[in-house]
Amino acid sequence: MSKSFNGRVVTKGNLSGTAAVAAQKLDLTKILEHQALQKDVEGKILCLPSAAVSNFGGLYLLTACKTGHAPAAMLFSDSIDTESASGILLASNWLNHIIIAVDQLGQEFLNSVKSGSKIEIKDTGEVIVS
């Protein structure tokens, strides 16, 4: 049975795809530093509470966009952290690379989604997990 959640649109877009879930705050620098994680998130819909405090997380996410290793979308159960926000905005304005992003989806969203779940994101901020 599918479940629907509503959040705040950070970067608008419609997308259907497969979830990669980080139950804990994720250090974005690991996307480039750990190949296994890179493989897990590349092109996926990354679902997370928010990113962990790290100085270069946003810049690493930006490079991941340039080199084709970024997630296609990011869904945050909490408010978006500043590192993710900067990476997503820099990619959009300086690389014309859009990572669709919705935040403030709530803990219930993170409890409901599993890695491999099918997700549909609508440009209104609605997220459907099946």
Place this chain on the structure above:
Amino acid sequence: MEFKMQLNQEELDVLEGKQGETLQKIMKTVVQYGDLYGAKKFVPITGPSHFATSFGLQHLEAMFDILDEMIKNGIKAKTSFTVNPKPFDKEHVKVTGGQKGALRKIYGRQSELEEKLNALGIKDNHAYTCTSYLDEVKDTPAADSILAWSYPPSVIYANAVLGAKTNLNPPLIDLFCAVLGKVPEYGLLTDEGRKATWNVVLNTRNMPNPHILGHAIAMKTQGETPYIQGVETFLGRRIEEGLQDALKDMGAVLSTSGTSLFHVDHITPEAVKMGKKLMVEHPQVYIVDDEELADLELSYPSPWKKKNVKPAACFIGCPHLTTNQIEYWASTIFRGLKMHGKTKVSIPTYLCAAPDVIARFKTNYNLNTKVEEAGIQFTGLCPVAFMKNSKMLLKPVVTNSNILRMNANIRYYNDSELSSIIATGRCL
């Protein structure tokens, strides 16, 4: 482009591209960022700039492209700036061939970054430090000045100890704001955003080690702002030397949990002005006692399987030391040497500080001569960045810094233990 921030005509012109495409992208990125965090308008930056980006990391490839575009179009920060320390120091911290290769693999674009920082308006060759706010660096923000800083330990010091106002900005957003000379107003730039949600009371016999106290508070407050009571009992009310050092080191550890401001009753500038009114109506309460701090310190793991390890090096000064702390460590190490009948340190011992602080210390000819004779070395590098080079992590290294222990998995010792280790070359 849709946006919510209220912009004046000059800002709108930049956003519409009337001053070129690169400035337009800079403005657009900062406006979208401000919108996300509920900023209603820009406010002018009124103090010096300090950026976290001082490591020529290979993985920052996309940032280099942006810096290139800015430089090509003659875009600079409105005023000169300082940045964090460099990740290595070829002159003062010698490395093996293998370590050099590992450093090159991670920080292979260091020279290129430094050239770009020169083109963007860095202050001078001494501008590499995480303590740019110290008197010796001559870049101290005034109380109430508005900043757009990005390095957590510097941000928390500027906010708490100096009474300046800055959010924790991500790298490049900090530089973009410095180029525009303005920053979106939200969070810690507002009075409401500076209120403490935790009431922390020291119930200890002595002033706790600030590296441990900062960690204990960080674990409780988890990114929120504490109002700390009881410090003046031990260290007085004037922010100078010992108290300044304690607040710097405690704040650095506290910032690892995402906290960017703390207030200390009777001591920090806003607490002096407003007192307990800085707390929200029903703050959460945390009473710190000696037993809890001792348990926390004992819980720090040893990264080594063997006992009686001979450390490869000792790094002191994360965050960078003040002149007062260099003097303190010199005398602490001398005492340890004397106690063990030695005249020279038994392991490479590095005191990390801002180049301007080291230069000032060296004007104390007598003490500096004794330091040199004992084999103690100075460096301006960032020990976290240096240690993260994988080859260095294979070596047993000791420190007094909790923030270094957390970030580089090296062994923490308190000051007295460390002075014995430095003298004997053996861990306890």
